[in-house]
Amino acid sequence: MTESISNPQIDEIDPNEPVLTVENLEVEYPIIGGLFMRKVGTVRAVRGVSFELYPNETLGIVGESGCGKTTIAKAILNLVKTSGGSIRYRNEEIQNQLSKKRRIRQKIQMVFQDPDASLNPRMKIVDIIGEPLKNLLGIKDKVELRQRVLELMTQVSLKAEHLDRYPHEFSGGQKQRIVIAKALACNPDVIVLDEPTSALDVSVQAQILNLLQELQEKLHLAYIFITHDLSVIHHIGHRIGVMYLGKFVETGNIEDIFYNNQHPYTQALLSARPAVSKSELQEKIILEGEIPSPSNPPSGCSFHPRCQAKMLPECNKKEPEETALSESHHIWCWQFGRDEI
């Protein structure tokens, strides 16, 4: 039964070829103000972010509120305009034009934190999930449509009796399953998940995380998983980018980020995570102050006003450059890769 939903491109997929390549991504939001609501300035929400995403892989983007995680997602999906860099699907430039490229648009799907935002309360589940099948794949036959929707629903453990119900009749976890089923409708190969479990209770979160893992194995999906919860990304992620104020500060695989982290911000973030057992408890690094506003980022390394490491002369003067600690592990911090003069 799952035959028709399995990814038709699997055989063509080269696991060493990135599905998505983001290079030096820049996104700016205008600051509107004054008497005439004119643009009075810009916020650089994303400042030169680069990464590659491979099939079967979950790339985690972690950071605190306002650091630009969701903006990256929106830029990929062409929901905001970028102001620099490049976004390529396989080898095709899609930056600022995805909405016009229908064929590729189907291949990249998004799941948001709040399922209600993606579910029209006046539509039945069968019509919600059927919408992309109808509009993007051109399936018009009612019986076939229902059959296809049911297959998708089975994939996310929903039942036939749910077909004709309305969103309000479902719990938060079930609604998120509906959103995931809808995202799967067009055989995507990239799903951007923006805090997909943050609004859910832990027991429901566990169900959704397991579901996402199963789907990835079965359909060879590539996920961009945006979250503020490091335990979640430790569980489901493969590679991770830690963001602060619009930039990556440290990137690496699970081993690098969780067991060999070097950036003072990564270390503070990890230590702040509340533990649930003695073996996980660690000395807290309590950061002072708040995340500064991206409209007015601190000079030099934007983390320097809160950084607990010893200040170097460069810290408040120059933005740190990317330094490779190993092939997989990269860092942006003056404590590393300082030109020895």
Added chain:
Amino acid sequence: MIEVQKNTTNSDNSNTEEKELLLKVKDLKTYFYTEEGVVKAVDGVSFTINKNEILGLVGETGCGKSVTALSLLRLVRSPGKIISGQIEFEGINLIDLPENQMLHYRGNTITMIFQDPMNSLNPVMKVGDQLAEVYLLHQKEYLKEELAKARQENSILKEKLKQMKSDLKNASEEGAETLKVQINALKRKVKGRITLKDIAYRESSQLLDRIGLPNADSLINRYPHELSGGMRQRIMIAMGLACNSKLLICDEPTTALDVTIQAQILDMIRELKNRLHNSVLFITHSLGVIFELCDRVAVMYSGNIVEYGTVEDIFENPQHPYTKGLLAAIPKVTPESRKNKLAIIKGMVPNLIYPPSGCRFHPRCPHAMKVCQEIRPDLIPLNNAVQVACHLYDKDKSDPDLYRPLTNEERLEATI
């Protein structure tokens, strides 16, 4: 029902100091009479809070944590109603108090901090004015004492100033110069009339300083919307603490905040509790926050407390199948934890209008027996440190018909 009020005797995890009882809640029931039916939001909840202790109340959405907290203050609004139970605060049953006496408890003796700071701060009042108001309302005696002290210091300074001025007349030219400098410096310190309000502002600014908000002097002149969410939340908590009440109830005070800010706030609550020796009821759905902050914990499921005891025991060795399931569902950060799938609790939280019979967890419980469907388990002490409401711990399990596993047909069908 037996309460763990004084776990003074024995066992390795109880320290020798006597624990004094502050609050005792017994068999509390709060129902909502809605059009669809009676929502049994809190259905027979019992717990105690000792002096100088943080009790955590943890459970998933809709299990009745907030309603429990609101019931303690008798703030449940229609169609909700406390239908039975006792809420004994230092020996006085709050349930029976006339409303005007209850008013005295709210805010003075028991303070509550809500989840959403925007709703609790007055948007058109400067932060400093709001904090000062709290001080004037709840710590007037203390402010008066401080005022007397400040006035006395001020009059001493005034005296000194007078003296210096008269000295100036007889001083040599050189001496006069230095005296003038000293007089000017002193003039800046001496105030005209100090009022109670001045003291309230001084205390407010000091409190903001203490909770790690920089530039407290400029902060008190700002309006709530001019501050970030994290700042507002900290100010809310500061206001709660300014009340200096015997019991502080925090309902999810850190849920909307980033982890680094959450860590700051937990640190602050801990530090203030240690200094002021008051008690805290901390409500959250985050087991991690409970583990790091609380002394004891009550785990709620569907309007009942299912397990209750010291944090150490319950996290290390959970007894109730629901607590076990919850702890197992949290992704851990250890190298081994990645290798396995997350454990899940099947199904969903039940409807509170038609809750399952017997143990409300039975449709989802992997160990459910016939008795679980028929008899509601009481919260009984398992040892000195832990109480649990589950038939697995019944003493007499001799009835083979009651203590057999449920058949699949008997199990209520749990969706997904």
